Each structure stands twice: as C-alpha cells, then as structure tokens.
Amino acid sequence: MRRVVITGLGAITPVGNDVKTFWNNILEGKSGVDKITRFDATGFKTQFACEIKDYDPLNHFDRKEARKLDLFGQYGLVAGDEAVKDANIDLDKYDTSRVGVIFANGMGGLDTFEKEIFSYVKGKPSPPRFNPFFITKIITNGLAGLLSIKYGFQGVNYCPVTACASSNQALIHAFNYIKWGKAELILAGGSEAPITEASIGGFNSTKSLSTCNDQFSVASRPFDKNRDGFVMGEGAGALVVESLESALQRGAKIYAEIVGGGEAGDAYHITGTHPEGLGGYLAMKEAIREAGILPSQVNYINMHATSTKVGDLSEIKAVAKLVDNQPENLQISATKSMTGHLVGAAGAIEAVATCMAVHTDDIPPTINTQEVSDEIAALGIDLTLGKKTHRRVEYALNNSFGFGGHCAAMAMKKYEE
Structure with missing residues (x-):
C-alpha cells in the first residue's frame, strides 16, 4: 500500500474566508455566531447561526457565472481553488485520468430549491416555468462535477452523501483510492449552505438546534451541562490528497500524512x-x-x-x-x-x-x-x-x-x- 499525504488546504468558514484567517481565529477562540441575516428569522425558535461574513461572490466569479451557482457551489469552488493553488499543482505534468475529485455535500442547493419553489407556488405560471439552472444548482453531486471541469481532472469523480459524515468520508475514500494505486491526486472535501428557512425550521422540528436566543454568543457549547443543541454553520473545506511518491517527485509542501x-x-x-x-x-x-x-x-x-x-x-x-x-x-x-x-x-x-x-x-x-x-x-x-x-x-x-x-x-x- 502506498503512503498518502496532504499537500494543499482551502477553507471558507464563519470565522475566516481562507485557511490562514480560519486557523488563526480558531486558535484564538473566536466565535462565528451572530443573528441570522440571510432571512427574517423572527418567528423561528432559533434566530442565530454561524454565517460567513464579508463574502461577495463577484470577488470570485463574474456575474453570469455566479447566477448559475447555489451558495454551496460557490463556497466549494472558492475553497477548492485555494487548496489547488496552495498545493502548487502544475496540471500540465499530470495524467489527468489519475487525478480526481471526491467532494461531499449533505443537502445540495437548498437555498435555490426554496426560492424557486416559493416563486413557482406564488405565481403558478401556466405552463410551469423554472430557472434553466434549477437542477444543476441543487443537485448534490454538481459541485464535484464543476471542480472536475474547472481543472480538467478526469479520474474518480463523485459526491458521498452521508449527512454530517459526508466530507470526512470523502477524505477517507480519497485516501483509499490513492493507497490502492487507483489515483495519484484527489481534491477532496465538502461544502454546505444550510442557513435557510426550511433548514432552520426543519432542524428546529427535530429539536436538534440550540434555542438560546438570549445567549446566542455562547450557544455552541460542547460538553457543557446546559448544552441544548447545535448552532448551524456554513462554508466549505478542501484538501489536496496525494501519493507521497507524487508529492516528493514534484517537491510539494507536505502538511501531514493520512494513515x-x-x-x-x-x-x-x-x-x-x-x-x-x-x-x-x-x-x-x-x-x-x-x-x-x-x-x-x-x-x-x-x-x-x-x-x-x-x-x-x-x-x-x-x-x-x-x-x-x-x-x-x-x-x-x-x-x-x-x-x-x-x-x-x-x-x-x-x-x-x-x-x-x-x-x-x-x-x-x-x-x-x-x-x-x-x-x-x-x-x-x-x-x-x-x-x-x-x-x-x-x-x-x-x-x-x-x-x-x-x-x-x-x-x-x-x-x-
């Protein structure tokens, strides 16, 4: 079995829109929680979440491209691009059939789905009319496909969907493919944009979310005697997972080994x-x-x-x-x-x-x-x-x-x- 290493990292999170900022802020214990701004949450049991701050899609995409992407797709492309650049990959030197993408998601383009359905129900056009990008924006596997297309990666390409275990499984599967000799390099990770009315309302109904609206700044409190549920977050993480042989051959920076x-x-x-x-x-x-x-x-x-x-x-x-x-x-x-x-x-x-x-x-x-x-x-x-x-x-x-x-x-x- 071959050794497998991590050579690139990317992140967009509620506490930082790149890896350096994210890492520095979590070391300092900075919280990403605040009142929900994405929609009017006044009537919801939970009125706070960990949203991404200071994000403008036009800093990453042109207007036409941004309209074709749900937020989860945007986040994943941003994190994936940071990881690929961090790994300093010369794509021209790879057999692209040996380079793949395993990128996970739990709920797909939920924001797009909600808005499109709300709009349809409100207007009830006849014949029914939907945005031509509706399906490609909501499907969970769409992001893995977009990353593959962007970089020309022609190897393994799919999206594990196992709820909150999804992206860790994506990384484990990338590790497996490389150690078994089925790939040389895989861009792996996951993205999610679940701060929507249906998501917050749905998780409220399962009694999974914290409802500490009067103390939301400390609501995400693992192990605490008074913990009462999780705080919803959004964002994406991406890792370049590579065979040790490939990494050494190109003189790559190595963060850690997956074992x-x-x-x-x-x-x-x-x-x-x-x-x-x-x-x-x-x-x-x-x-x-x-x-x-x-x-x-x-x-x-x-x-x-x-x-x-x-x-x-x-x-x-x-x-x-x-x-x-x-x-x-x-x-x-x-x-x-x-x-x-x-x-x-x-x-x-x-x-x-x-x-x-x-x-x-x-x-x-x-x-x-x-x-x-x-x-x-x-x-x-x-x-x-x-x-x-x-x-x-x-x-x-x-x-x-x-x-x-x-x-x-x-x-x-x-x-x-």
Missing part, C-alpha cells in the same frame, strides 16, 4: 447516536488499527461534538472506551464551538483544523463551555477548554457522525521521511 480511515454504523436510530457511541468507537478503532498504532499514541481528537445532550456524551464515552479509560496522553477539542455545525462540510473543515494541529503542534480550544456536565467530567479527558495548547501532536483523529448512524474517523500523522 487510517474508519467507517461504521450505529445501527441504532435515524437521528440519535448510540448511547454508548458504538458506531463512533468502531470507526475510531478501525482508523487506528489501519494506522498501526495503539490508542495511547493518539495525542489529539477533533471531536464531532455538536453540543447535543446525547451526542456529546455518547461520543466521549466512545473515546473513553477506545483509550480504555486511560486518557493521560490525549487531548480533545470541539472546533464546532467556534464554527458552528457545517453539516456535510463539517468533516472537511475540521480535517483542515486537525491537519494544521498535526502540522503546527497547536491544539485549538473548545470555547463557551462554562460547566462541564458531571457524566463527561467523570471520564477525566482533557477538553482543551478556553485556550489553545501547544504540544507535540504525533497522531490525531478527526471524527464525524451523521443522521442515519453514519460514523467516520480519519487518522493523521506528523509527516516524517
């Missing part, structure tokens, strides 16, 4: 995680088995930790089981406390953060957690509360779990020749 990927199913409930975190445990166990390491060698886990009552507890139970209740060498944190939950893009943007933690030996904090719940505190795991930590990060895991019981964990290692 394992685990996928499993809770087989328990469509929205609720297994009470003991069974699927998460199995995914992490497989990731470190493939990495060829012991649980005690893992220094950092970027948790899925969405701030839900059941989800946070079940995941941390899974971690405690993984390390056999001996977490002395381990730190965990939840970057969702700053970015909110980017749904299908969560795993990708958190993979960027995890990769940077391995690369720089800086562990980002968990913010807003004022009083750790008793059940979580009893497990004795360092939650990296309040401020970043600097320590050697040899191995790290990135966790993502989605509705349907989809569980994914990716293992990274500090690159050494």
